[in-house]
Amino acid sequence: MCDQDDFDRLDYARRVALSRRQFGLLTVGAGLASLLPPPADAAQVTGRSVDIRTAEGVCDAYFTHPTSGAHPGVLMWPDIFGLRPTFQHMADRLAQSGYAVLVVNPFYRIRKAPTSPPHPDFNDPATHKELMGMMASLTPEVTVTDAHAFVPWLDEQTAVSRTRKMASTGYCMGGPFTLRAAAEFPERIGAGATFHGAALVTDRPDSPHLLIPRIRAQYLMAIAESDDKKQPEAKSMLRDAFARAHLQAEIEVYHGTMHGWCVPDSSVYDHDEAEKAWARQLVLLKRALA
Numbered sequence: 001m002c003d004q005d006d007f008d009r010l011d012y013a014r015r016v017a018l019s020r021r022q023f024g025l026l027t028v029g030a031g032l033a034s035l036l037p038p039p040a041d042a043a044q045v046t047g048r049s050v051d052i053r054t055a056e057g058v059c060d061a062y063f064t065h066p067t068s069g070a071h072p073g074v075l076m077w078p079d080i081f082g083l084r085p086t087f088q089h090m091a092d093r094l095a096q097s098g099y100a101v102l103v104v105n106p107f108y109r110i111r112k113a114p115t116s117p118p119h120p121d122f123n124d125p126a127t128h129k130e131l132m133g134m135m136a137s138l139t140p141e142v143t144v145t146d147a148h149a150f151v152p153w154l155d156e157q158t159a160v161s162r163t164r165k166m167a168s169t170g171y172c173m174g175g176p177f178t179l180r181a182a183a184e185f186p187e188r189i190g191a192g193a194t195f196h197g198a199a200l201v202t203d204r205p206d207s208p209h210l211l212i213p214r215i216r217a218q219y220l221m222a223i224a225e226s227d228d229k230k231q232p233e234a235k236s237m238l239r240d241a242f243a244r245a246h247l248q249a250e251i252e253v254y255h256g257t258m259h260g261w262c263v264p265d266s267s268v269y270d271h272d273e274a275e276k277a278w279a280r281q282l283v284l285l286k287r288a289l290a
Contacts (some may be wrong), residue, residue: 039096042097044067046065047064059105059149060108060112062102063102064088064092065101065157066098071159071161072100072166073099073100073101073161074168075166075167075189076169077170080172080173081131081265082106083104087263089264097285104150106177110137143177147180147184147185165289166185168182168191171194171262172196172197173198175196175221176208179194179208186215191219193220193281195262195263196259200234212244213241213244218288225253225254225258226257227259238251250280257273
């Protein structure tokens with residue numbers, strides 16, 4: 001997972017990439033949709049808030065899927081700012097491409113979504129301390145416990161195909177969660193994608209990259225250039241681990257990007273590079289979940 005140094009060194013919220021017009025649009029739902037155009041052949045989708053019982057409580061989440069048929073399931077883990085309209089729109093957009101998407105509130109043990117204030121200032125000491133403390137509560141054991149609730153829940157839904165593999169995607173702190181879920185459900189999860197995933201490679205014995213031999217999923221890892229500059233060896237270690245496991249993996253550093261660039265309400269959102277990463281995700285899901 002991310003730690004204090006990960007966020008401090010990446011200067012996460014100090015750089016503003018959105019134009020004033022884009023930032024203003026993000027204050028309303030229509031603005032998010034304008035930054036996330038649907039695919040040309042977009043399916044009609046329906047989404048709703050859901051509650052999922054876990055071993056440690058009830059998780060609030062958002063589930064969206066095409067209005068007819070059964071489709072591959074996707075478990076989406078948000079970034080440190082949690083489940084919010086941006087991620088609901090991102091889930092809807094992915095559903096328009098033919099997937100049944102569950103985006104969860106990983107902080108449900110602490111409070112229901114939204115778990116961060118609108119347009120949070122990560123440089124505010126109180127906000128910074130609270131968010132980092134919340135994230136610290138998401139231990140590897142907690143993630144595994146939750147995966148054992150979320151994956152079966154998806155499989156119980158009529159909109160989810162049981163005959164096709166499932167995917168797990170994650171942003172920032174959610175990146176490692178995809179590997180932990182895939183390692184727990186190697187027969188079920190056939191694709192994984194991380195976007196500016198934090199702390200995928202560490203020197204700790206529970207480092208997420210050490211789980212790669214246990215998974216059977218094809219992967220996309222979209223790395224921020226700022227992350228790569230701070231840990232240039234990580235991409236090679238990830239490539240080596242996937243190669244040794246004989247798993248197909250696309251691991252790429254996206255030029256000019258800052259940590260957080262894939263999420264439209266991020267202060268460092270990079271539309272063009274985010275669209276490139278999104279397109280690569282669609283290629284992966286189409287291939288691995290066929």
